[in-house]
Amino acid sequence: DQQVKQNSPSLSVQEGRISILNCDYTNSMFDYFLWYKKYPAEGPTFLISISSIKDKNEDGRFTVFLNKSAKHLSLHIVPSQPGDSAVYFCAASRMYSGGGADGLTFGKGTHLIIQP
Amino acid sequence: GAGVSQSPRYKVAKRGQDVALRCDPISGHVSLFWYQQALGQGPEFLTYFQNEAQLDKSGLPSDRFFAERPEGSVSTLKIQRTQQEDSAVYLCASAIKNIQYFGAGTRLSVL
Numbered sequence: 573d574q575q576v577k578q579n580s581p582s583l584s585v586q587e588g589r590i591s592i593l594n595c596d597y598t599n600s601m602f603d604y605f606l607w608y609k610k611y612p613a614e615g616p617t618f619l620i621s622i623s624s625i626k627d628k629n630e631d632g633r634f635t636v637f638l639n640k641s642a643k644h645l646s647l648h649i650v651p652s653q654p655g656d657s658a659v660y661f662c663a664a665s666r667m668y669s670g671g672g673a674d675g676l677t678f679g680k681g682t683h684l685i686i687q688p
Numbered sequence: 689g690a691g692v693s694q695s696p697r698y699k700v701a702k703r704g705q706d707v708a709l710r711c712d713p714i715s716g717h718v719s720l721f722w723y724q725q726a727l728g729q730g731p732e733f734l735t736y737f738q739n740e741a742q743l744d745k746s747g748l749p750s751d752r753f754f755a756e757r758p759e760g761s762v763s764t765l766k767i768q769r770t771q772q773e774d775s776a777v778y779l780c781a782s783a784i785k786n787i788q789y790f791g792a793g794t795r796l797s798v799l
Contacts, residue, residue, distance in 0.1 A: 576730075604786055606787070606788075613792070615692070615694075615779055615781075615790035615792045615793050616731070616779070616790045617790070618787055618788070621786070621787065661730050661731075665786070667786055674733075674736075674744070675721050675723070675733030675734075675735075675736050675747065676723075676733065676788060677733070678730030678731050678732070679730050680728070680729055680730050
């Protein structure tokens with residue numbers, strides 16, 4: 573049973589417009605969420621994260637929104653640029669008071685394609 | 689280097705052969721994770737170290753998989769008697785403040 577789901581395998585967006593990538597989770601114990609970007613033949617690169625005590629976190633063109641009641645998060649990229657074309661993974665974990673965390677549980681990824 | 693380094697980048701093994709995959713984490717990172725990524729899937733957790741202690745190995749798929757980090761820095765993932773279903777990309781990540789930073793991975797192909 574998949575605990576983190578990205579239901580759109582791919583998404584095509586025009587350059588300059590907003591890209592919205594969605595992610596749903598089922599495990600209510602998750603309290604820390606991350607987005608990673610992956611280019612072919614490279615490892616995932618950390619983009620942005622959010623803890624469950626917040627509902628929004630922003631970093632430049634990237635904003636992550638968390639809706640705990642719906643167990644849903646989304647990544648907004650605005651404006652979208654050609655270099656944003658990549659596979660985006662949503663990941664979730666539990667944090668511990670000592671600062672450590674579980675291994676991440678990943679979705680299957682969404683391939684974002686930015687059209688010129 | 690500044691990032692997580694993994695070697696080799698590519699490994700071809702004959703079925704039944706043993707393989708060893710190496711991970712050099714970012715200097716000073718206490719936590720180290722191994723993941724397995726099959727084609728078209730997200731990475732799946734294998735095991736976790738805090739310094740030299742292996743705190744969680746619940747994701748290792750069988751007793752043919754073994755990981756170690758004897759001095760709390762470099763880690764090795766060993767797979768004994770490889771099978772075709774072991775073919776995947778093996779990713780290593782080191783972590784600080786709940787953010788995991790990944791290496792480029794080792795692509796293992798078992799023939």
